[in-house]
Amino acid sequence: MSFGRRVFYVLACLILCICIPPGFIYWELLSRRAHQQDSLDALAWNESRLQFKSLGHYFAVTPKSGTPRVDCLLPPSYQFRYCLNIARSFKEPLSARYHPRPSAVSSLEENAPRAYWRWPGNISKESFEDAAAREWPGCIHCMNIVRYKVLGRKLYVAESAPGSRQQLGAEEMLQVVLYLFPIPDMEFLLHFGDGCVNGLPVISWNVCRQFADAGFTMPSYTVWERSLGPTQRMVYSTCLEKRYPARKRKPLVIWRGRTTDSRFGSFNRDNYLQALRIQLHQLARNYSDILDVRLVELLHCNKFVKKKIRDTGSWIKFEHFNKYCAILDIDGNSWSDRFGHLVHFNTPILKMESNYTGYFEHLFAPDTSIIQFAKDFSDLPEKARQLIADCQQTARRDDTEGGEGRRIAKNMQVASQALMDQVGIAEAFAYTLQVYKNLSSWEVDPSLKGFKQVKGTCCSVAQVPKLLAAAVSEYHGRKA
Numbered sequence: 001m002s003f004g005r006r007v008f009y010v011l012a013c014l015i016l017c018i019c020i021p022p023g024f025i026y027w028e029l030l031s032r033r034a035h036q037q038d039s040l041d042a043l044a045w046n047e048s049r050l051q052f053k054s055l056g057h058y059f060a061v062t063p064k065s066g067t068p069r070v071d072c073l074l075p076p077s078y079q080f081r082y083c084l085n086i087a088r089s090f091k092e093p094l095s096a097r098y099h100p101r102p103s104a105v106s107s108l109e110e111n112a113p114r115a116y117w118r119w120p121g122n123i124s125k126e127s128f129e130d131a132a133a134r135e136w137p138g139c140i141h142c143m144n145i146v147r148y149k150v151l152g153r154k155l156y157v158a159e160s161a162p163g164s165r166q167q168l169g170a171e172e173m174l175q176v177v178l179y180l181f182p183i184p185d186m187e188f189l190l191h192f193g194d195g196c197v198n199g200l201p202v203i204s205w206n207v208c209r210q211f212a213d214a215g216f217t218m219p220s221y222t223v224w225e226r227s228l229g230p231t232q233r234m235v236y237s238t239c240l241e242k243r244y245p246a247r248k249r250k251p252l253v254i255w256r257g258r259t260t261d262s263r264f265g266s267f268n269r270d271n272y273l274q275a276l277r278i279q280l281h282q283l284a285r286n287y288s289d290i291l292d293v294r295l296v297e298l299l300h301c302n303k304f305v306k307k308k309i310r311d312t313g314s315w316i317k318f319e320h321f322n323k324y325c326a327i328l329d330i331d332g333n334s335w336s337d338r339f340g341h342l343v344h345f346n347t348p349i350l351k352m353e354s355n356y357t358g359y360f361e362h363l364f365a366p367d368t369s370i371i372q373f374a375k376d377f378s379d380l381p382e383k384a385r386q387l388i389a390d391c392q393q394t395a396r397r398d399d400t401e402g403g404e405g406r407r408i409a410k411n412m413q414v415a416s417q418a419l420m421d422q423v424g425i426a427e428a429f430a431y432t433l434q435v436y437k438n439l440s441s442w443e444v445d446p447s448l449k450g451f452k453q454v455k456g457t458c459c460s461v462a463q464v465p466k467l468l469a470a471a472v473s474e475y476h477g478r479k480a
């Protein structure tokens, strides 16, 4: 190596060594500042930004005027990763939203429930004991009812409970709820299963709201599993907006799913035409210019049915549904669990009218936050066509405001942003417990015979801020 070259290398090394560390520090500072900015915005983005108007079984929830845009800094790689993963990789700060609350949980503005419920009058001890002892002969999609007690803000579960995956998810949520919110001593029943449980004072993932004694709701396992913190929610919204802009959509309504149905456990020549999702698949064949709607898996179908439905589609990641003008949503095993995921998207949802109601669904009213189609699909083609025309017009004008579909998707996203972050989900569960306690007309027996304390390290289902997880685990006593 010549002398000149050696000098050159030494100098180059020196320059690199001198420049890289400050460069890193500068970059770190920049991104930390951006982060702080985000967490401030995310906190300002709370329910006080929303207005509520009662509309039958629903509330029309819209942003108040002057609401800031959701916007934050994204890593340059966002084009190549799922927005959900990008959001998850942001470290959620332990903001004031995660601090334990001194006062009891109340309803939302206009007395809107944080979690849907319908029950006439009080809950009597007799009906409570009846439900606790209930079995389910002949019911396709039912599971156990599990009995709980809260004493001194600690959670106790009946020793006889089977301990399903769903049960463990609910208990993880409850541990967070009891840490964050002042829940009084009480007894309650959780129902882990789909389908109507009207007449029973139990808390389920969804209820059938046509009944005056429909029951009470809690967030589902999957809602908790996919939950994000307020800052992460903001990153998620921003990412969806940038990655799937409204002016670049395929002019189709998208759906993929399985043959699940609330009424049939399996499908054959005699019943398959009555199954909603199979009907939908067949109808879509006649409207392939507007509906990209296909069954993917033919679960529990016999040979005859499989032969009739050869044109199955392939799975599309839910997030990629945002490449289309609208997303269709239809009931399956009674309700549509995925709706709890779709409400965070920036694409209008074309949802089948349904009496099944998840804990949050009353806050997403037809024509305000979703578009509804009839259960017999009679108006589906027309509504799909309108949404697509509207979406194409938005693309042509390249206008960021957009038309009807865009307005509806925005209302939906704004409500889910403010109400359905991790803490909002826990608060909805806390609300249900408070309502349940208010209606319970008996004193809680402090005996713990037949119960065991729910311990466990927070959190394995949801990804919560580390400091919160440590505090919750500490509070409930880690598992020995």
Ligand SMILES: *[C@@H]1O[C@H](CO)[C@@H](O)[C@H](O)[C@H]1NC(C)=O
Pocket: 043, 044, 045, 046, 047, 048
């Ligand atoms: C919501 O944000 C506003 C500012 O936008 C703030 O004044 C208010 O205290 C916040 N409310 C809650 C419950 O965090």
Ligand SMILES: *[C@@H]1O[C@H](CO)[C@@H](O)[C@H](O)[C@H]1NC(C)=O
Pocket: 282, 283, 284, 286
């Ligand atoms: C599709 O169109 C054909 C021909 O017009 C008609 O016979 C059939 O009933 C239609 N199917 C559905 C599910 O609408």
Ligand SMILES: *[C@@H]1O[C@H](CO)[C@@H](O)[C@H](O)[C@H]1NC(C)=O
Pocket: 210, 353, 354, 355, 375
């Ligand atoms: C909801 O329940 C009511 C009352 O039973 C019934 O008339 C209506 O058809 C149901 N709606 C749907 C979409 O199933």
Ligand SMILES: *[C@@H]1O[C@H](CO)[C@@H](O)[C@H](O)[C@H]1NC(C)=O
Pocket: 105, 106, 107, 431, 434, 435, 438
């Ligand atoms: C429970 O009852 C108390 C006292 O009547 C009331 O102030 C509170 O709003 C009720 N809470 C809910 C969530 O209904």
Ligand SMILES: *[C@@H]1O[C@H](CO)[C@@H](O)[C@H](O)[C@H]1NC(C)=O
Pocket: 121, 122, 438, 439, 440, 441, 442
């Ligand atoms: C319901 O129970 C509460 C609490 O035990 C009691 O104060 C209230 O009078 C009861 N209401 C009715 C209608 O029975």
